[in-house]
Amino acid sequence: DIQMTQSPSSVSASVRDRITITCRASQGIGSWLAWYQQKPGKAPKLLIYAASSLQSGVPSRFSGSGSGTDFTLTISSLQPEDFATYFCQQANSFPRTFGGGTKVEIK
Amino acid sequence: EVQLLESGGGLVQPGGSLRLSCAASGFTFSIYTMNWVRQAPGKGLEWVSVISDSGVTTFHSDSVKGRFTIFRDNSKNTLYLQMNSLRAEDTAVYYCAKDDRGGFTPTAVTDYWGQGTLVTVSS
Numbered sequence: 001d002i003q004m005t006q007s008p009s010s011v012s013a014s015v016r017d018r019i020t021i022t023c024r025a026s027q028g029i030g031s032w033l034a035w036y037q038q039k040p041g042k043a044p045k046l047l048i049y050a051a052s053s054l055q056s057g058v059p060s061r062f063s064g065s066g067s068g069t070d071f072t073l074t075i076s077s078l079q080p081e082d083f084a085t086y087f088c089q090q091a092n093s094f095p096r097t098f099g100g101g102t103k104v105e106i107k
Numbered sequence: 108e109v110q111l112l113e114s115g116g117g118l119v120q121p122g123g124s125l126r127l128s129c130a131a132s133g134f135t136f137s138i139y140t141m142n143w144v145r146q147a148p149g150k151g152l153e154w155v156s157v158i159s160d161s162g163v164t165t166f167h168s169d170s171v172k173g174r175f176t177i178f179r180d181n182s183k184n185t186l187y188l189q190m191n192s193l194r195a196e197d198t199a200v201y202y203c204a205k206d207d208r209g210g211f212t213p214t215a216v217t218d219y220w221g222q223g224t225l226v227t228v229s230s
Contacts, residue, residue: 098154099151
């Protein structure tokens, strides 16, 4: 199975800050990577697919990049509603596997 | 509007069985691949099972293989997860999730999720 390693596991930031979350795959996955946002008690929400494609309805302050084994999710200007946990998921092969998550907290 | 409504969770003893259901609406259920994903309390996401649009092809993670079975009834727009020989480590919220296409390809995007149903395995 492909292992996905996310870092950091948590980050404290302020509104309007720029933050970057990284995700590393244990082997090359091309651009088959998605990013999800999850708020407490809620289902995950798709933000980015195919490494850099923005899901319909997702604000443009979210962006993704990378290919192969190294990927990043960037939030250009944090908004109050962005404080949540973010997960990456590889979609290169079954079983699809997730990173451990990054909790974005208010500083 | 896509809606996925899970049900069937609850408290079960170790070694017991449970069947989860996911009622789908707002899209043509029979042409999309479907998944089950779980999340243990306070933990991350773990992908569990996938089934093709026709129901012919399935794949389960090693952690549930031989104990869980994913299946679907396209005439009822419903996805199921039959869980047998349950263990404490199966305790989690179980989410039903839809792919953005049919067939059976890992490269599809999982674009919609239900709100989940909690399964607790404990004596």
